[in-house]
Amino acid sequence: MSEAIKNTPQGGTRQLRRWHRTRILRAIRAEKGISRLRLARKLGLSPSAVSEAVAELISEGLLTETPLPPTGQGRPSVALELEGQRHLVLAWEIDLDRMAVALLNLRGEVRLRLVLPPAPPSLAEALAMLQAATLPHLPEMRVLAAGLSIPGLLEPAQGHLTLAPNLGWADLPLLEHFREALLGLGLEGIPAVVENEANAAAFGLFALGGLALEHCVYLSLGVGVGGGVVVGRQVYHGARFHAGEVGHIPLDPQGPPCRCGKRGCAEAFLSYRRWQEAPTPARLGEMAERLAQLSAVVLATLDPERVVLGGPLVEATGEALLQSVRARLPGYALSVHAPEQVMLSPLGREAALLGVGALAAEAFLEQMTYEEVS
Numbered sequence: 001m002s003e004a005i006k007n008t009p010q011g012g013t014r015q016l017r018r019w020h021r022t023r024i025l026r027a028i029r030a031e032k033g034i035s036r037l038r039l040a041r042k043l044g045l046s047p048s049a050v051s052e053a054v055a056e057l058i059s060e061g062l063l064t065e066t067p068l069p070p071t072g073q074g075r076p077s078v079a080l081e082l083e084g085q086r087h088l089v090l091a092w093e094i095d096l097d098r099m100a101v102a103l104l105n106l107r108g109e110v111r112l113r114l115v116l117p118p119a120p121p122s123l124a125e126a127l128a129m130l131q132a133a134t135l136p137h138l139p140e141m142r143v144l145a146a147g148l149s150i151p152g153l154l155e156p157a158q159g160h161l162t163l164a165p166n167l168g169w170a171d172l173p174l175l176e177h178f179r180e181a182l183l184g185l186g187l188e189g190i191p192a193v194v195e196n197e198a199n200a201a202a203f204g205l206f207a208l209g210g211l212a213l214e215h216c217v218y219l220s221l222g223v224g225v226g227g228g229v230v231v232g233r234q235v236y237h238g239a240r241f242h243a244g245e246v247g248h249i250p251l252d253p254q255g256p257p258c259r260c261g262k263r264g265c266a267e268a269f270l271s272y273r274r275w276q277e278a279p280t281p282a283r284l285g286e287m288a289e290r291l292a293q294l295s296a297v298v299l300a301t302l303d304p305e306r307v308v309l310g311g312p313l314v315e316a317t318g319e320a321l322l323q324s325v326r327a328r329l330p331g332y333a334l335s336v337h338a339p340e341q342v343m344l345s346p347l348g349r350e351a352a353l354l355g356v357g358a359l360a361a362e363a364f365l366e367q368m369t370y371e372e373v374s
Contacts, residue, residue, distance in 0.1 A: 015370075020045060020053040022369040025062065025082070029107055033079035035068065054080060061142070062087055062106075082106050089364065090146040090187070091357030092130045092178075094119050095197065096166045096223050097312070099126060101133050102350075103141070104357040106364075108208040112137050113353075123161075123169055127181040135185055145191040145367075147360035148178050149200040149352045151226065155241045159194050162241075165259070166223045191363035197352040198244055199235045201345070202228030204355025205308055207362075209346050217304045218345065219246065219294070220352075221313035225267040229302065235359075251293050266294045272312040284317060288324035295325060295342050296332035310345035318344065 023043055028034055034042070040050045057063040061083055068077045084105035093100040099119055103112040114133050119126045152164025159175020175194050182192060195203075202218035205211060214233050220226040225247030229236040236243050247267035248260050255264025268274075269290040275283060295307045314321060326339035345351050 017053065017056075018369050020049055021057060022365050024050065024053050024057065025106065025365060025368075028063065028080050028082055032081055032107075033066070033068075035077040035079060037077065039080070084109055085111065086140060087142050087144055089357050089360040090134065090143050090182075091353050091360060092134075092146070092148045093197070093353040093356065094126050094130075094148070094150045094167070095352075096151065099130055100350075100353050101130060102353050102357055103137065103143075104354065104361070106144070106361050108354065108358055108361070110354070113350075119167055121168070123172055123174070123177060127177060131181045131184055138185060143185075143187050143190060145193070145360040145364035146178075146182055146187065147193045147195065147200070147356035147363070148174070149195050149197045149356040150174065151197045151220075151222075151224070153242060153245075154194060154196055156193065156195055156199075156235075156237065161194075191360065191367045193356070193359050193363050195235070195356055195359055196226070196228065196244075197356075198226035198228035199237070200228070200353075200355035200359060201310060201347070201351035202230045202244075202308075202355065203235050204347055204351045204358055205345065206230050206233060207358035208354050209308075209351075211306065211346070213305050215302075215304045216306045216308055217244070217298050217302055218308045218310060218351065219291075219298070221270055221291075221309065221311040222272050223312075225270050225294075227298070229304075231302075246294060246298060249294065249297060251290055266290065270294070270313065272316070275313055275316060279316070284320060285324060287313075287317075288321055289328055291321070292325045292328035293332050295329060296334075296337070299333055299337040299341060305341070307342045308345050309342065310348070310351050312349075314344060315349060 027039055027042055036050050040047045064081050064083050065078045068079050084107060088103040088105055088111055091102040097118050099116040101114040102110055104110050116129060116133055150164055151166060153162040154174060161172040161174040163170045178194055179192050198218055198220040205216055205218060206213050216230050218228040227244035227246040229244045248265045250264050251266055252264035256268045257263050258265035258268040270287055298307050322344050325342055329339045347354055
């Protein structure tokens with residue numbers, strides 16, 4: 001028995017068909033222009049099972065087909081591709097210095113991106129602004145799923161925002177409000193996800209960053225210092241959903257005060273505001289020293305393939321900060337960890353926005369695995 005059959009969920013013919021559809025979409029997302037025959041071989045499915053599932057996906061508009069150049073006698077093959085212009089996922093980002101909207105296809109290609117002013121005082125106002133900016137762009141589109149990223153402590157499954165200190169928001173049913181905003185756009189019944197911005201960015205690096213990272217940590221260096229952790233291609237939230245809160249790891253008990261009440265936290269040394277106060281080579285060297293120290297702690301405790309740096313501080317200092325951190329890392333890290341394991345985010349400032357879009361795409365594929373097929 002093949003691995004594909006052994007790993008197929010139970011539930012009879014309908015469930016099998018749903019599982020086939022999802023696997024086919026994932027395979028085509030990974031290999032653009034694949035033929036039906038190659039799909040069957042790659043997935044260990046019969047040609048008839050592939051043809052049946054592909055026919056359904058084409059009728060729903062999720063797939064398109066293009067004839068391949070003939071290679072000899074016989075019927076020419078047909079290349080299958082994801083429809084990437086109308087069937088999209090919606091991504092919203094709320095942050096202290098900006099809000100943003102993006103529409104992405106299932107391959108992660110951006111079809112629309114809008115940057116809006118910083119978040120207003122209330123969540124309701126922020127969602128209303130995002131809603132108004134999105135509405136004109138939805139005609140002729142089919143939104144498959146939606147995601148929202150926010151810098152704060154939240155419980156993704158329940159969608160409850162515990163605290164977003166830099167925004168001044170606390171104890172809010174974030175997912176509930178997000179779904180209400182989607183309903184106002186006529187988007188009822190689609191999968192909706194909410195995620196911490198650093199976690200979303202970390203997933204974006206795995207899914208869209210072109211790095212093929214199964215284990216990585218993203219350090220978001222902005223007003224605060226946040227961290228997102230991907231383990232085995234999944235966002236790791238921890239027992240209380242606070243994994244990655246590296247900003248409050250104490251680096252020096254005699255250091256400057258932190259807004260959490262302690263002294264010498266990573267955030268007290270590495271905030272973007274601190275750089276803005278004194279953007280000098282001396283301050284860059286001091287911040288690089290502390291960031292090397294923090295990166296060594298992350299490498300030793302989580303052993304990721306990469307520690308990826310992003311956020312406003314990285315935008316402002318870029319390669320100079322990276323090289324300074326790499327030069328200092330051996331003074332703190334274990335010998336098994338190389339300076340090259342610390343790198344800049346290839347997605348830049350868009351990591352959280354694109355990442356939460358990728359999470360929304362995953363939510364759509366997950367839902368499709370279990371939805372009814374006519």
